[in-house]
Structure formats: structure tokens, C-alpha cells
Amino acid sequence: MPAFPEVSLGESSNRSLCDANLADGTGTTMGKMMDRSKRPLDQISHEPQMRRAIELAVSARAKGNKPFGALLADFDGNVLLEAENTEFSENDFSCHAETNLLSMASRKYSVEQLNDMILYASCEPCAMCAGAAFFVGVGHVVFGLSADALAELWENNNPNPRVLDMSCRQVFDTALNHPVQVVGPIMQQEASAPHVGYKIPWK
Numbered sequence: 001m002p003a004f005p006e007v008s009l010g011e012s013s014n015r016s017l018c019d020a021n022l023a024d025g026t027g028t029t030m031g032k033m034m035d036r037s038k039r040p041l042d043q044i045s046h047e048p049q050m051r052r053a054i055e056l057a058v059s060a061r062a063k064g065n066k067p068f069g070a071l072l073a074d075f076d077g078n079v080l081l082e083a084e085n086t087e088f089s090e091n092d093f094s095c096h097a098e099t100n101l102l103s104m105a106s107r108k109y110s111v112e113q114l115n116d117m118i119l120y121a122s123c124e125p126c127a128m129c130a131g132a133a134f135f136v137g138v139g140h141v142v143f144g145l146s147a148d149a150l151a152e153l154w155e156n157n158n159p160n161p162r163v164l165d166m167s168c169r170q171v172f173d174t175a176l177n178h179p180v181q182v183v184g185p186i187m188q189q190e191a192s193a194p195h196v197g198y199k200i201p202w203k
């Protein structure tokens with residue numbers, strides 16, 4: 001198992017131009033967009049929520065699905081919705097934990113409400129899920145294991161995986177408006193546990 005350096009939230013977050021504008025309070029157009037956020041993501045604790053997302057990943061694997069979990073929380077740490085990967089149990093490869101979660105979230109909450117909520121994902125959202133988060137209107141994303149670390153963990157048991165080589169930040173950076181604030185990777189050692197020895201159960 002690879003060793004994961006501890007990354008502080010300060011280093012891992014606020015990398016985008018939008019976030020920089022928020023930090024320096026310049027009041028630019030992009031900075032004003034970010035003012036919709038009640039509190040910057042790096043000023044609240046993410047550990048309990050991420051730990052729960054990792055538990056959901058463990059649960060997904062126990063059910064024969066890929067080990068990914070996601071949840072939606074508010075800025076007070078209240079968990080509002082939870083979802084697991086269900087690709088194999090539903091025989092639908094678009095059923096990533098995040099798309100399952102976002103589909104429920106979009107039906108339940110307004111875009112304005114979702115803008116003030118946080119998507120926690122046990123692993124870095126793929127390009128499909130990052131796009132879904134953007135279009136549903138979630139304003140903030142926190143992820144555990146990085147996509148690169150996941151690839152390293154999977155490479156022995158899952159050769160030739162289907163991968164889009166695009167980070168979630170690259171997806172969000174293409175947004176012409178409605179920026180998404182991102183923190184991650186965090187808690188990578190814990191987030192890696194559900195993936196150790198995992199082999200995709202191709203049918």
C-alpha cells in the first residue's frame with residue numbers, strides 16, 4: 001500500500017483563480033460569485049463526514065459493488081443524504097456513488113440550497129461525477145483518496161481500467177460561471193482502506 005503524505009487543507013484547497021479572488025477579497029466578478037458560500041471550506045472540519053463516506057465505500061464493497069461512497073452535508077456537518085456505488089447491484093455503470101447521490105439531491109433540494117451544501121466523496125470524483133455535481137448545482141466538493149492514488153492501488157488487480165484522465169478540478173475549472181470550491185485529497189490513508197486488494201467483479 002502506498003504511503004500517503006498528510007496534506008493540510010490549506011495546501012490542498014483554494015487552488016483555483018476563483019478561490020484566490022475570494023481569499024483576497026478583490027470583489028471581482030468571480031470573487032462575488034464565491035461570496036454565495038457561507039464559510040470557506042478550509043475553516044470547517046471534514047473528518048466525521050469523510051469518515052462516513054469511507055464507511056459507505058466499505059458497505060458498497062460488501063454488497064458486491066465498487067468501493068465508493070458519497071454524502072451530502074451542510075456547513076454545520078449535518079449529513080443530509082448518503083449514497084453508495086451500485087454499478088453491479090443495479091447493472092448500470094453510470095451508478096457511481098456521486099451520481100446516485102446527486103440524482104437524489106437534485107430531486108430534493110433547490111439549486112440555491114445545493115449551492116450551500118458540500119458533496120463528500122470517498123475518492124476523487126471522476127469527470128462524469130464532477131460534471132453532474134456542477135450541473136446539479138452543488139457548490140462545494142471534498143474528496144478523500146486522489147484519482148492517482150486510486151489508480152496505484154488498483155493497478156495490480158484491475159488491469160486496463162476505464163479511466164478518463166481528467167481531475168475533478170480540471171472539470172470544474174472549465175466552468176464559465178457557478179464555480180465549485182474543492183478540497184482534497186484528505187485522509188488518504190483511511191480512504192485507501194476499502195480499495196486494498198479490491199478486484200472488479202466483472203460478470
Ligand SMILES: [Zn+2]
Pocket residue numbers: 096097098099125126127128129130
Ligand atoms: Zn464517477
